Amino acid sequence: MDKPFAITLDPGSSLANRTGSWRTFRPEYLDRLPPCNAACPAGENIQGWLFHAESGDYEKAWQSLVENNPLPAIMGRVCYHPCEGGCNRQHVDSAVGINSVERFLGDEARKQGWKFAPPAASTGKRVLVVGSGPAGLSAAYHLTRLGHQAVIYEAAPLAGGMMRFGIPKYRLPREVLDAEIKRLTDFGVELHLQTKVADVLQAMKDGFDAVFLGVGAHIAKRAYIPAGDANKVLDAVAVLRGMEGHDAPMLGRKVVVYGGGNTAIDVARTARRLGAEEAIIVYRRTRDKMPAHDFEVEEALQEGISIKWLSTIKEAGESDIMVEKMALDDKGFPQPTGEFERIEADSVVLALGQDADLSLLENVPGLVVEGGLIQVDAGMMTGHPGVFAGGDMAGSERTVTVAVGHGKKAARAIDAWLRGEVYAPPPKPEIATIERMNSWYYSDAPKTMRPVLDIIRRQSTFEEVLGGLDESNALFEARRCMSCGNCFECDNCYGVCPDNAVIKLGPGKRFRFNYDYCKGCGICAAECPCGAIRMVAEEN
C-alpha cells in the first residue's frame, strides 16, 4: 500500500455506477409516418426523397421518388398536392413546396436522362393493362418492376389518357408527358395504341394471366337545355380532346361554360387562349361549393374569365342564353328564384362531369357497378377474380395522383394474386403530428414562390403558366422540410443527454441508446426536433 496521506482507495471511474437502473421510462428511436406521406394518394415517401434532395443528391432523391410514382415531372405540374395540405410546416410558417421540388426532380431527370433501376427478374407472367391514363401507366410500371410483362392496350392514337386529351398544354406541356411515357416504354412496358378493347375476357385470351382496367371516365354528362338549331352546345371533354387534333375547335367570340369543376375552368381558359373575348362560367352554386380548386379559380379570374355563381342555364338561343338566378335555401341548396337574365353567347360548353364507359365489361360475370363506378376490394380487384380496376372508373376522387396510387396498389395485389396470395400492405406507423415534434429548432424560412407566366401571354398562348424552381431554390425548398418523424441526424439527442447515454454511430447510421447509463429523463425525446424518439414505461 503506497498511497498518499489519508488516501485508502484507488480512484475509480463513475462508469462503474450503472445509473441506467434508476430508469422508469426508456427512450426508444422510432420512425413515425410524416403527414405528407400519409396524405399522398400515390403513397410517395416524400420525407424520404426530400432527405436526399436536402443534401443535393437529386438523383438519389428522384430514384427514391420513383419507387412509388413513375411520373414526377407530370405530378410536379398537375398534382393538387394534398401532401402540402397535410404538411406540418404550415404550423411553423407555410407548407413545404413539395410539389415544386418534385417538379424540379422530374425536370432534372429529363435533362440528365436518369433511368429507372432495373426491374426484378422476369416471372414469365403477362398482365394486360387496358388504358394508358395515369392508372394504367402506373400499374404497368409497378408490374414491370416486379418482373411481370405489362402490355397496355390503348384505344386512342396517343398515350396518356386525360393527361393528354383533358389537361391543357398550358398546365402540362406535351413534351413532359411524352418523355415520362417514353421512359416507361424504354423500361419494358409494351404499349399498343389504337387498340380498343371491346370485350375484356376475349382480350385476355391473348395469353394474359391477369388484367388491370384503367379506362377512365370519358362520356360527358348532359343536362337538358332547350336550344335553337343555330346555337352550339358542346361538351367539354370533346372540346379539350379537339385541342389535340389539327384544327382547334370553333367556339366563337363569346363562350359560356356550364359547370364548376376543374374541367369547366380548363375549358374557359382554353377558350380565352383561342381568342374568345369573353369566357363566362355559369355555375349553380357558390364559390366555396365549387369542386374546382381555389388556386385554379384564382388563375382563371386573373386571365379575365368571369364567373356567374348561383345561376343555371334555362335555354340556349341563337346568340344568347337565358340564365336563372338561384338562391340558397336554409339547407344551403340552390333554389330557383324566377329571376332571369340573358347573356350573349356564341357557344355553350357543358362541363358537368363524366361517366365511365363500361361496355367492355358487359360479358364479365361477378362485377358490381354502383353509381357508375366499378366496385373493387382493398387490393383493387373487381368481383371477377383476376380482373383489377382503378382510376376514374373505380373512384369518386378523380385525380391523376389517385389514379397512380390505384395503379400501384393494384400492381402489388396482382403480383400477390399471381402467386396465389393476398396482398397485405405493411402496417402504417403512427403519424408524426406537430405535437410530437419540437418545432423550436427549425429556422424561419418562408416558402419559395414559383415564377408565373405574365398575364398577356397567359391570355393568348398555350405556354406553361407555372414555372419551375432553379437548383438553389429547389435546394432551399427541400431544406424547409422538417423530416417529421424520421431522424435526420441533427445530433440533438446526442448533445442534450446529461448522462452521455446516446451513442453516435456515424453518418447515415443514426444513434443508439446506452441503457447502462440512461436515467430515462426524457430530454432527448423532448428535444428531438422531428419526434423520432418516444418514452416507454419500463416493465417493472
Next chain:
Amino acid sequence: MSFQPVKFYQTGTFTVGNRLLPPEERSVQASAKRFNSINSGHRACQGCGEALGARYAIDAAMEATDGQVIAANATGCLEVFSTPYPETSWQIPWIHSLFGNTAAVATGIAAALKVKGLSQNPKTRVVAQGGDGGTTDIGFGCLSGMFERNDDVLYICYDNGGYMNTGVQRSSATPPAARTATTMAVGPEPGNVFGQGKFVPAIAMAHNIPYVATATVADLRDLEAKVRRAMEFRGARYIHILVPCPLGWGTPSQDTIKMARLAKETGIFPVFEAEHGEIKSVLAIRRPLPVEDYLRPQKRYAHLFGKTPALATIAHIQELADRNIRKYGLQARKEGH
C-alpha cells in the same frame, strides 16, 4: 449574437449538429470525439441541467485548449454528484476546493503554473467552477478578488437558483417569489422576497475584466462560442450559465432545456456578452412570451397560480423581465435567411 448563425440549413444552427453542415461548422457536442469531460455514471438527478451545462462548457474549454484544462470545483451538486470518494466522473485534472474558496484555489493553480514555468505550455488553462451559492454568496469575496487582480482564470458559475445540494435553500441568486426550503410559500408574501437582486454578471462587468458572458443550456452554440471566446483572453473571465434544476424548480425532468429556453425567451434571464466592461452582443428573443409561460410549469411558483392567482406578483416579475429586455436590448428581431 456571439457567433455567426448559419443562415439557412434546415435547422440553421439551432440544433446540436446538422448533417448538412461541414463537420468543422458543427458544435463541439456534435462530435463523436468530444471529450465527455464529465463521464457517464455520475449521480446527478434525472435531467440535471448542471451536469449538462458543465459538460457543454468544459468540453468547449477542452476543445479550445487542445485538452489542456485544469479545474477547481466548489462544493455543491456538481462536485458531490461527480466525485463520491473514491469515484470520479471527471476526465480532466480536477481539484476539489471548499464551498467558498474556489476562485482563490484557481488563482493559486494559475500562480503555480506560472512559478513552475508550466505556462511555457501556454495552452494549459485554469477553470474555476461553482454553483450560484458558492459564487454569489459565500465565494463572492474570493471571486471579486480574483476579478480585481485579473488572475488568469475562467470562472464558470452554474446558476440553478439555490443551494440545491443541501436541499434547496435560498441563495442570493434565488429569484423573487420562488419557493425554497428557507423561503416557504406561506404568509402574506409567500416565497422569496423581492429584494434588490444580485446579478453577478453585472457585478463582474463592473470590475472591467476582459470577458463576461451569460448563457443557458438551451443555446448550445452560443454557450460554446462564449467559452471559446473566453479562452482567447488572458486574465479574469466570468461565464454565468443558467442550468435548470428539475428537483429544486419542480419541473419534469424532460423539460430542463425547455425551461432554460423559456427563461431566455421571456426576458427573465438576459443572455449577453461583454468585453472590458462593455456589452458586445446579446441573444435576442426569438418568440416573445409572457413570464407566466415560464413561471406556471414550475412547482416553486405554484402558489402564484392557486385559486386566486397572484396577479400583482406575476406583474411584478413581468416588470423585471421587461426591464431586462429594455436594459439589454433583447427585443425579438426578424430572422434572416
